[in-house]
Amino acid sequence: MATSNKQKQGDTWQEKYQEYLLHNGLKSTVQRDLIANEFYRLKGHITAEDLHANIRKKHSSIGLATVYRTLKILASAGIAHERRFNDGFTRYEFFDPEDRHHDHIVCISCGKVEEFENDEIEELQKSVAKRYKFTMLDHKLEIYGRCNNCSTKAKNG
Template sequence: MTTARSPRDSLPKRAHLHQVFESYLNQLGLRQTRQRRIILDAVLASGRHVDAETIANEVKKTDSSIGLATVYRTLKMMTDSQILVERHFGGDRASFEFADQGDEHHDHLICKQCGEIVEFYDADLEKRQEEVAKNLGYKLIHHKMELFAECLGLDKCERKNSK
């Protein structure tokens, strides 16, 4: 059975990531600035997948002095500190998702029209992948799957693009 997750479904509490990020910055001899805190808060509020431009637009609502370059640098620090994982789902923009998903494996379905990213888990598909590896003489230890598709019905994409 395939189960899809919306971006905000089952998000673990991530309040501890403020401390993780501050500890990482301390190791580098840097301080937690107001701008970095605002960016981290925007990432935490964003859900599972986010890009730098979206975060930049959000943080400008709180502090218009925060530029895109600051957002990119801060996202890089969050990736280096293992808070985020940078993903490339095609196209020219990197997307970021939380690294602390533990054993919560999921795959991705990406709409090529509107860019929506749907996380899903399918037990039968997972089992089949293990069988394929075994039949080819391997033991599957890890994988990531990205399926690219188009929404069934333009109205769904039109609603997403009109936001």
């Protein structure tokens, strides 16, 4: 095929998705594609159940198991990242390779999740891994607390 050599703008998540299916003997199906698209549309920190509920509004026949399965595929393809905070649910987050790594700050009161980036922390983690002779593959930093809104409420309520 005569595709462009340029990669920078070229590899959208859709391409990554199609490529992953191809290279793994998987098929593109209407359900799969629909779920992937809806996941992309909704983005941040969604649970399988929430995504399923959302899709059900328009496509009432799609099963929960298929949503779970598709999210797993998207995670394997590097399109979604699995996140487990402390509420018993696995959440999926759209991963944009253009974005830098980010961590999370979670409100234990209202559940709000904010993202933040901090290069210094990243660097310090690398040096810790080196000190312990670990090959670092992933890391997770979560700050738990109460957001401005909820701590104000707690004081006045």
